[in-house]
Amino acid sequence: MNVCKFANFGFTVFFLHLVLLVESMNAQLPRERADADPPVDRLFWASYSIGISTVESVSARNLNSTVKHTFGLVDGGIDHFFGLDDGANTRLGLEYGFHDRFSMGIGRMTFNKLVDMHAKYNILRQTVSGSTPVELAVKTSVGINTFPGTGRDFSERLNYFVSVMIARKMGNFSLQATPMYAHFNRVSGNNEKQLFGLGIVAGLALNDRFSLGAEYLPVIGDRNPGTYDTAAVTLNIDTGGHIFQLFFTSSQWHNESFIMANNRDRFWEGEFRFGFNIHRVFGF
């Protein structure tokens, strides 16, 4: 009987302790995420796939510097050191993030001594929850041919570009469709003043350090004589501070307008060249 009473008393005390413990646990702060629906991270590893811009944006108060380099055709063989002895086209570029969704940039490339300026705005961000299933960005650009002695006035040297980038990441795989339009104020011969294209960009993250990428840029509708759709494949390497892109591409040009207008090599016929992009971000 005494044992029974003691057990009853023990249970009562245990129960009271339990009540107090639960009360104490409830006193903890409820854990809440700062952003309940965060955006998907890293659809692509850089703001350029190879030659085509991606939805990847430059963060606010960050400056992205880019060096882009393409050489001659690989099929030149050892005599041309697989294209590295041939003329290179280099573009140096800077892009500043005024906001996590808005950036502006400027670049200059060897060919045509072309100076281009662009603005990019991310309208939609794909979210982890899927509430926004795609990433959507718009890019506009103006280019100025600064090559001397062509006899062109200022307005004749200008070209304009606009593209819409629609992308989605699915696991480690990302896909982007990029309808685009380019306008050239003055063209030579039978070249088109207006060009339409549909860039396709794909990316596959292998791990945190390496990813593969590919792009294909068919011209839609009328195109310049003797030009072909551009294709390229790349290996991306994230060293922690830099993103290196080592690629083979049919086009030696570095922005979409001139890739559509001037690519005269056929990737599928073995007419491709080695190139690399280097991206480095600085904080301000």
Place this chain on the structure above:
Amino acid sequence: MNILLSLIILLFCGVCDDVRQDVAYITDSGHVEFTSRVPLHTFTGSSDHLHGLIDFDENLVDFYLDLSTLKSGIGRRDRDIYRTLNVDDYPFAEFTGTLSTSFDQNSSETQQVEVQGEFTIHGVTRNVTIQGTMQKQGEELYLTAEWILNLEDYDIEPPGILFYRVNEEQELRIEATLNSAPKEEI
């Protein structure tokens, strides 16, 4: 007899409730800062989203931070940090414990304090003891603390930059002003 004893205990609990203060100290905008070192380079990250609660009656010290609010000044590096900490699976760094030293709430002097409890990050929980200071400033409580977090203790692989690795020891500093608030509103 046992019923009587239980009633006395219950009554005692009720009396205790009556003499307890009905306020606790709380913040959702505390400052957290970490310093990482690699050879020839040091960088700092911070967040102003530290949530905290100090309840002297319950002797409860409870803090947490959404790690995705940490910013180092470079967006790409921030994303590397989130991946390193596996923020998708373990979004919070948390401390829950008790004050192991006394604190005079009637004094406005800065007082050295020590807390003991469980610190959790990256899904790993360790018992820790952390020294800091607290100062009562009217209805506010100002708190600072610093300690070293060893990444290896929490199964966090230090990220590498080329041939270098981030030092395993991260210097952490927190600073927060907690406001008094009625407990029923917390």
